Amino acid sequence: MSASPSMIFLRLLRSIVRRGSLTVIDRAGRSHLLGDGSPPVATVRLSTDASDWKLVRNPVLGLGEAYMDGSLTVDDGRLYEFLDLLARNYGTEAGHPWMSLLERATARLKQSNPMGRAQRNVAHHYDLSPALYDLFLDSDRQYSCAYFRSPEDTLEEAQLNKKRHIAAKLMLDRPGLKVLDIGSGWGGMALYLAEAYGAEVTGVTLSEEQFAHSQARAAASPAGERVSFHLRDYREQRGPFDRIVSVGMFEHVGKRHYLEYFGKLRELLAPDGVALIHAIGYSDVPAPINPFIRKYIFPGADLPSMSEVFAAVEKTGLFATDVEILRLHYAETLRHWRERFLAHREEVLKIYDARFLRMWEFYLALCEVGFRQRTNMVFQLQLTKRIDTVPITRDYMAEAERAAEAREAKR
Template identity: 40%
Template sequence: MCGREAIVFDQNRLSAWVRGVSSQIKLPLRLELWNGQAIDFSTEAPRVTIRLPQASAARYLLTPSLASLGTAYVEGDIEVRGHARDMIGVVNALARSSLKGTMRPDGRLARVVRSLTVHDRKKDAAAIRYHYDVSNEFYQQFLDPNLVYSCAYFEHGDEDLATAQLKKIDHILTKIRVQPGQTLLDIGCGWGALVLRAAEKFGARCVGITLSENQYALACERVERAGLAGRVEIRLQDYRDVRGTFDRITSVGMFEHVGIRHLPDYFGIIARLLAEDGVAMNHGITSTDPANGEAPYGGGEFIAKYVFPHGELAHIGAVLTAMQQGGLEAYDVENLRRHYARTLAIWTDNFEARAGRVKELAGEKRFRIWHIYLAGCAYAFDQDWISLYQVVCGKAGRHPRALPWSRGYIYGRD
């Protein structure tokens, strides 16, 4: 015997582990062993079933984490049945139990890896293509019709996804006071929803940039269909190569790809591109752990390996510091963590409802990656392990005439 099959497994060890876990927590979990034996972790009907097809797969359970169990699920070493959100809840409960109440593992290794990560145009472009250039139809399976791939804004809490995404875009454009005829740069424009809205409703002249060829092609097509070719330009371009001056700048769900140590330079480029009296907004995901910068139980490790190569999350304090170092002053900060938890929960449900088509488009392995990723992120936002902040900013030390003294204008009260 060789490789994984050479691993000798002691079934008594698994039995002891099951007894230890079930004495601490009751889970709606059924464990099916390679020999046909089934073990329930509570009297409640199981909502999640984990099947170990061979004895060697038990090692993933003995040190459970989202990284280890997620990897085993993605690679087909274990089988998992159940709704994704139930799966994530069970895995995190197992991880908590194994860590004996420790909320977050030691993040020193993760910090060392981040410090060695080099972000350049070639690597960043490859990472973007890996994540976004699956296919446009893949994203259409779970996003809203406008393909807005970022946190929605639920003004009242009961909006459907399409309405909440449109409200998010309007919320951003209202916050930065976009006026007719002004120039707007959208860094990481996705499939073009924000620049199209800024031109149609607010009368702006827009440039949207992306590194994804799929996004670029569809965004250009949408601009043409909307008859906005004279007011909206889509570019396949790195933010570091943009030249000119813009009255307004938006960056929505993009700065997570920049790298923490590169954030001062990133914000410095925004400051350079921004008009003297201009206003910008950075809308992005942050860590809520200033020490480690990692989601607990291996969530960050899983995402870095399978979903977002070279992605990094900074704490909001580090973001504001980097802004200041880059020559920007924060005028307004809003936490939309709850909104992203709801957004991701809807995406997860949509993804599962169209599982058959997703597998046809992307294959079984990528389906499993995204199954875990979407539900895991929804759980992480719900638990305040990660967050989402909109930060309105401008050139440091200026007194922007564009922004009223009160925040009332954001809600139509000025």
């Protein structure tokens, strides 16, 4: 007699959960205890509407869809603890056959984001209601990994730290440098570089909402005459620029376009120019992005391993002059976002419905777990066209950050 999909799903969970305590209440109301009884503890319930076959066919996607649709619920609202329990057991090793099979089956998928499709993909996420982002982001709407110099840093402090940290690596040692911000978001980074360093900044984005917000901010800024924003694909931009910065945009390039991306950076960069790329990646071998994230949150997104990044950089003739791996900084950033988002759940429900709220809760929790327990990380890659453009030690970065902090403290 063949096993039912419910039994297969439970077997899959048992193959993962060896430590901790997971109680699964199936559609018939029966309880199944998985794990060794130790913390952490979580309980999930499958309603009569739960699709067992969907959970079996693609558990990574199916869990997210079931939670989003309300057919899988977590007792006491402890979704994060449930995902954390699974990730702690799975860890960073490809030791579970069903997960390995899924990853191998999709490993050759290389996202393609030609012009036109790239703009549609961006609009799916970034053209949501601005009121939504105001509920959980910092006041500057920095929607990327913050930089926590201390565990006590607020989200606002950590995001300012991030901007200082990136500016230091850009070597903005004289005013008037021409800077290109690829994927300029809501304009915070571009305006910071113009206001704090006297740079002349061009920002490009594919999001109409972000473009409109950035223009309004520039009009109100004392450095507004030095900042211009454009609704434009970076591939259409002309140079040269003394500095190029790109924060949280490389994830949307698509693996098939990595060589094109770095080739365009080289074309746009002045001979003595410096570029700084800040992006999410994997600390292990190349792999596809989580299918739930790709389908519902960031269509067209792809995360690189460092081997994929450097393979593309090498072919363009650019020099990688510095790379820094930020490990738990994004986990802390996401914790702040998740807690703020859930604290404003009533406001979210006034903008979108309960399905959207659960979808985004799953997204934020899943990503935080990925940075704490899996192989997600953030890298900052500094690139030049000449080997002698930047100093041979990293001392200048810390000195520049201290000087910026002292200047800002006097304001």
